[in-house]
Amino acid sequence: MDTQSLPNIHAFLQTLGAYSGKVIKPLKDFGVGATHKRALSFGLFAPLAQEILERAKVTQGIILHPFFFEDTHNIYRYEIGTESGVSALLGLECESLAEFVAELDIGYIVNESSLCDEEVTHIQDFVRSGGALILGRDLYLHTQSVFIAQILGSVAKERNIEIFMQDLSHPYETSTAIDIRDSLDCAILEELPENNGAFAYVCLESEMPEAFGAKQSAMQELFAPESFKAILKIKTQGVYPIKLMSAMDTQSVENKEYQVSFCPAIRGTIGCLSKAQVLQYPFVRILAP
Structure with a gap:
């Protein structure tokens, strides 16, 4: 995908590069010419x-993502919506973030993000040992994308972690350097979003898993777990007519007909649909009829 058509990604990349001091590599380069035994997505x-x-x-490998797919x-x-809180949990043991972490309510962040103590420990084990960090578009399309990039960049710099980024066509490098102590705002994590109910994850058409059994049809297909019944x-x-509302923008509502197809491999309360482009935070709330 051409990053020129993705204005949100530029601020994220610039911040990530400045805080990490690293070249941000395209996702397509992951695993090419180098072996990574450890990676966190x-x-x-x-x-x-x-x-x-x-x-x-x-x-x-560790995968951090809300979508519940049985083969994962x-x-x-x-x-x-709690990606800002999760990013802070990745930086709990980083010396460069010590002053920032000291001001956080870690118990609140863990609870609101729905991660358990054991999972947080495993995440810290990864950060401690290093490896590759694979970042998806959910992060640069988040309303707190710059904050997320500040933390992840700082973690990558201190722990010498390689960074690979989705939707990046070429390696990205910036000569700017930033002192993290001057710019992180703890207040961002004082109230994390609560997103209960049913949602759909919007991916690109090329990213739709074969296991979902997508069909060629003029009607857009919503792949749903059994809970959607x-x-x-x-x-x-x-x-069926389905009303969708952006998880980040309650003013953005779409009402149209979808082919609802139940997929046994999808669990929980998050379905999946595809579009030609994804320009907003990919999770959309499904409003009850």
Whole structure:
């Protein structure tokens, strides 16, 4: 994808590069010419992350993402919208973040992000040992994307972690350097979003897992877990009017007909649909009829 058509990604990359002091590499370069035994994927569609880790033969991989897909392994599912809190949990043991971390309510962040203590410990083990950090578009499309980039860049710099980024066509490098102590705002983490109910994750058409069994059709298809039967008040799959609202922008509402197809591999309360472009935070709330 041409990053010129993705204005949100530029501020994220600039901040990430400035704080990490590293060249940010395209996701397509992960596993090419180098072997990574350890990798953590964050904010990348879980089935796609699983495919990438398996293809690169990563032996110790962690996937951080809310989507619940039964074939995905070693996935830690956080609450939709809490990526800013999860990024802070990655930096708990970094010396450069010590003053920032001291002011945080860690218990609140862990609870609101829906991660358990054991998962946070495993995340810290990864940061301590280093490896590759794979970042998805959920992060640069988040309302707190710059804050997230500040923390992740600082972690990558201190722990010498390589960074790979989705939707990046060429390596990115900046000559700017920033002192993290001058710019992090703890207040961002004082109230993390609560996103209960049913959602759909919007991915690109090329990223739709084969396991979902997508069909060539003029009607857009919403792949749904069984839980959607009760939520949408329907008994069988078919064409239904569905109202979608952005998880980050309550003013952004879309109402149209979708082919609802139940997919046994999808669990929980998050379905999936695809579009030609993804220019907003990919999670959309499904409003009950």
